[in-house]
Amino acid sequence: MKISILYYSKGGKTKIMAEEVALGMKQIQNIEVRLFDLSCNEIDEKFLSESKAVVFGTPTYYASSCWQIKKWFDESHKYNLAGKLGAAFATADYAQGGADCAISFILHHLMVKGMLVYSGGSAYGQPFIHLGAVALKENFEESKRMFQVFGERIAKKAVELFS
Ligand SMILES: Cc1cc2nc3c(=O)[nH]c(=O)nc-3n(C[C@H](O)[C@H](O)[C@H](O)COP(=O)(O)O)c2cc1C
DSSP: EEEEEEEOOSSSSSHHHHHHHHHHHHTTTEEEEEEEETTTTOOHHHHHOOOOOEEEEEBBTTTTTOOOHHHHTTTTTTTTOOEEEEEEEEEEEEEEEHHHHHHHHHHHHHHHTTTTOOOBBBTTOOSSSSSSOOEGGGHHHHHHHHHHHHHHHHHHHHHHHHH
């Protein structure tokens, strides 16, 4: 089963966390994950259209997602994401910096696309990931494991829904 992770990362932190999410997904059997950097414009359209889940990663910019993600949504009419599982994660400098708002902003777009929005919520207990995984400057390294768990939960749910 294919899963795509689309992200933008100027300084590399969101990219690192995208890789952690992918690592977690690969714990689940028969999951094939590919990462697409939105700044490279190199999305494999076939792989994306065959993906059962699509996950978006953004740095937090002014308590919202980066504009590169918004631009992608505005110009992505050709991709039909309807019915796929969708999720989002963010990196940010500060706990009060609005990473949850950045994630919510993306989740709204996923709903508009007709995706099945998912985070795991509190269904699995600790770590609680209510809206999506967040990594802050102060606990960046410690957050890696949580991003793996986030990826694993999304992949599990995709298998449950689409196998
Ligand atoms: C233009 C700009 C706006 C930012 N706004 C916020 C913000 O509102 N809240 C916050 O916590 N961090 C903010 N940051 C910090 C980034 O979200 C943070 O450093 C992020 O991890 C960078 O990700 P990257 O290394 O993948 O580019 C901002 C950074 C930039 C460049």
